[in-house]
Amino acid sequence: MNLKLTAMIALVATVSCVMPAYGFNPEDLHRLKTTKNCPGCNLEGADLQGMDLRSSNLKQAKLKRANLKNANLQGANLKRSDLRRANLQEANLTEANLIGARLNNADLWLARLWGAYYDEGTRFDTGFLPISHGMRKSE
Incomplete structure (x- = not known):
């Protein structure tokens, strides 16, 4: 009995180490690329570098750790x-809707945020001043 339990624990530990802690859904990525309409999609950790996502619908999307450099x-x-x-x-986020978005620890170096909308629910790093980047506060 102990041998079976030990083998089971070893198997679970091995699989847990091999599988990533997060990952995007390939079907969601395909939907985004073909329709630009992907509300609630799981794109966590996806490489979206340089993509043209103008006017796309990513409402409530999971983009944690995604690479959106120059998108x-x-x-x-x-x-x-x-x-x-x-x-x-x-990234060009001009006039994007960032209301309620979570941008904690996001790398916004040289991101264009002019006219992007935010509100009290939008989360930035401590010390980030949205108004100094030309963002508009939504009431």
């Missing part, structure tokens, strides 16, 4: 999306 998200709906630890370096 064009102009006018995109990112309302209540999870963008924690996402790479948004040099």
Whole structure:
């Protein structure tokens, strides 16, 4: 009995170490690429670098740790999306809807945020001043 239990624990531990702790849904990625309409999609950790996602619907999308470097998200709906630890370096977020989005620990280096909407529910790193980046506060 102990031998079976030990073997089971070893198997579970091995599988847990091999499987990533997070991952995107390939079907969601395909939907985003073909329709630009992917509300609630799981794109956690996906490589979206340089993609043209203008006016896309990513409302409540899981984009944690996603690579969005140099992506064009102009006018995109990112309302209540999870963008924690996402790479948004040099991304174009002009006039994007970031109301209620979670941007904690997101890399916003040289991101264009002019006219992007935020509210009290939008989460940024301590010390980040949205108004100084030309963002608009929604009431």
